[in-house]
Amino acid sequence: xxxxxxxxxxxxxxxxxxxxxxxxxxxxxxxxxxxxxxxxxxxxxxxxxxxxxxxxxxxxxxxxxxxxxxxxxxxxxxxxxxxxxxxxxxxxxxxxxxxxxxxxxxxxxxxxxxxxxxxxxxxxxxxxxxxxxxxxxxxxxxxxxxxxxxxxxxxxxxxxxxxxxxxxxxxxxxxxxxxxxxxxxxxxxxxxxxxxxxxxxxxxxxxxxxxxxxxxxxxxxxxxxxxxxxxxxxxxxxxxxxxxxxxxxxxxxxxxxxxxxxxxxxxxxxxxxxxxxxxxxxxxxxxxxxxxxxxxxxxxxxxxxxxxxxxxxxxxxxxxxxxxxxxxxxxxxxxxxxxxxxxxxxxxxxxxxxxxxxxxxxxxxxxxxxxxxxxxxxxxxx
Numbered sequence: 001x002x003x004x005x006x007x008x009x010x011x012x013x014x015x016x017x018x019x020x021x022x023x024x025x026x027x028x029x030x031x032x033x034x035x036x037x038x039x040x041x042x043x044x045x046x047x048x049x050x051x052x053x054x055x056x057x058x059x060x061x062x063x064x065x066x067x068x069x070x071x072x073x074x075x076x077x078x079x080x081x082x083x084x085x086x087x088x089x090x091x092x093x094x095x096x097x098x099x100x101x102x103x104x105x106x107x108x109x110x111x112x113x114x115x116x117x118x119x120x121x122x123x124x125x126x127x128x129x130x131x132x133x134x135x136x137x138x139x140x141x142x143x144x145x146x147x148x149x150x151x152x153x154x155x156x157x158x159x160x161x162x163x164x165x166x167x168x169x170x171x172x173x174x175x176x177x178x179x180x181x182x183x184x185x186x187x188x189x190x191x192x193x194x195x196x197x198x199x200x201x202x203x204x205x206x207x208x209x210x211x212x213x214x215x216x217x218x219x220x221x222x223x224x225x226x227x228x229x230x231x232x233x234x235x236x237x238x239x240x241x242x243x244x245x246x247x248x249x250x251x252x253x254x255x256x257x258x259x260x261x262x263x264x265x266x267x268x269x270x271x272x273x274x275x276x277x278x279x280x281x282x283x284x285x286x287x288x289x290x291x292x293x294x295x296x297x298x299x300x301x302x303x304x305x306x307x308x309x310x311x312x313x314x315x316x317x318x319x320x321x322x323x324x325x326x327x328x329x330x331x332x333x334x335x336x337x338x339x340x341x342x343x344x345x346x347x348x349x350x351x352x353x354x355x356x357x358x359x360x361x362x363x364x365x366x367x368x369x370x371x372x373x374x375x376x377x378x379x380x381x382x
Contacts (some may be wrong), residue, residue: 002064004027005151005218010362020135025355026071031151032214034063038292039152041212044196044311045282045304046277052234052252054257055287056153058093062292065097069105081108089238093290100293123158124176126133145172151217153230153250164235175221175249179228179322186320187223188327191259193315196308198256204316217252224251227319239289258324259315266334267310276307 001013014025038059047055066081080098084091091109098105110116120126123139123146130137139146145159154175160166170178192200201216202209203223210216224230230251238244264273279300286297313331317324 001025001027002060002067003027003031004034004060004063005031006149008149016136023375024075028067030063031065034060034151035217036213039217039253041301041304042283042287043198043256043260043291044308045283045301046257046264046280047287048257048280049284049288050236051281052232053246053248053288054153054237054253055284056150056248056250056253057148057155058288058290059152060148060150061090061093062097065094066101067309069098070102075100079106079108080108083319084109084111086112086240087238087240088244089240089290092239092315093292096290097293103130142328143172147174149174151221152253153248156247157244161245161247168233168247172247173231173249176231176251177228178226179231182228182321183226186318186325187227188316188318190224191220191315191317192313193260194312196260196305196311198260217256220252220255223319224255228322229319229324230254231322255317255319255324258326259317260311262326262329263313263315263331264311266329266336267313267331268307269335272307276304279304285337325349 001017003009003010004253008044009123010027014027017025040054041061049055049058063278067129067367071077072080082091082094084094086109091112095107098107120129127139129135143159145156145161148155156168156172187206190200190202190204191198192202198213198216200209200211208219210219230249230253231247232250233245233247234241235245264276268276283297283300284302286294287293291297310333312333313329315326316328318327319325
């Protein structure tokens with residue numbers, strides 16, 4: 001069992017596993033590895049799937065799969081297993097991870113076994129079975145949605161959420177307060193990055209400072225939860241071709257991404273940033289679809305990591321009622337030149353140079369106008 005920061009009673013989970021037949025239980029703290037080798041990499045790339053989803057579930061799967069394969073090897077196991085449904089993305093993510101790390105491994109996937117899914121066609125049947133056998137589960141028929149939680153986010157799907165027109169009940173949301181109920185007083189923080197990685201968070205309102213990677217991320221989570229930051233409700237395209245409705249809470253990740261994107265505007269070369277932005281969407285798709293261990297992800301991420309050599313500096317952020325508001329940024333290696341940008345001083349920039357620049361840029365536009373005129377005349381001659 002992977003501890004990736006979910007709020008769970010691991011002792012109770014171990015006891016339950018042994019009671020229902022497990023011979024051994026492995027509980028491994030993967031929080032630091034998850035954060036530094038996966039979450040921070042995705043934040044470097046500013047990954048957003050379909051421009052909204054921060055990939056909280058997708059990012060956790062490679063770390064879990066990697067540890068499963070390590071334990072399977074240590075225990076001389078020929079098989080690994082997962083409990084993912086046959087309609088979802090996670091079955092793909094886990095199994096592509098398994099096969100990338102151990103091509104000869106065999107996989108047991110109960111939800112794709114005909115006898116299993118005929119006996120248990122859905123979560124309601126599983127809840128009935130758990131009640132019959134006295135197996136404790138967190139879900140109830142009153143709250144039948146499925147959740148997946150880690151230190152980066154929590155997701156909700158299924159149950160009443162399968163109707164995309166239904167507004168999620170207020171008591172569904174677990175991590176964040178309702179933005180309407182968030183504090184009326186904003187909180188201002190500084191986030192410092194070195195080579196694209198957050199290294200310090202300073203709360204200017206209460207003078208708290210966090211510098212350890214795990215501590216600062218958990219602190220940002222706490223602030224995001226307090227101020228109602230990071231909720232989304234979307235319909236997304238699953239890799240297997242089905243549209244799915246999902247609700248997500250990603251408090252700390254939402255804050256970090258906003259600050260990182262802003263800092264890149266100060267320090268990255270224009271063309272590098274444009275190329276990197278085009279990579280970001282592709283990397284998000286690769287991760288969402290389960291190809292974390294693929295050569296294409298490694299290739300693109302190497303370019304992203306190279307771009308982060310100059311992403312160092314501090315961003316000032318205000319947190320208020322669900323909003324992440326950028327209030328300033330600074331860097332010793334920024335590309336911003338106040339004199340050149342100023343409308344009040346020349347700063348070494350000759351405005352007359354803009355005349356030639358504009359004329360050159362207009363050449364192709366004038367050519368396009370001439371082409372349209374030729375087409376118009378040709379059409380008139382018919």
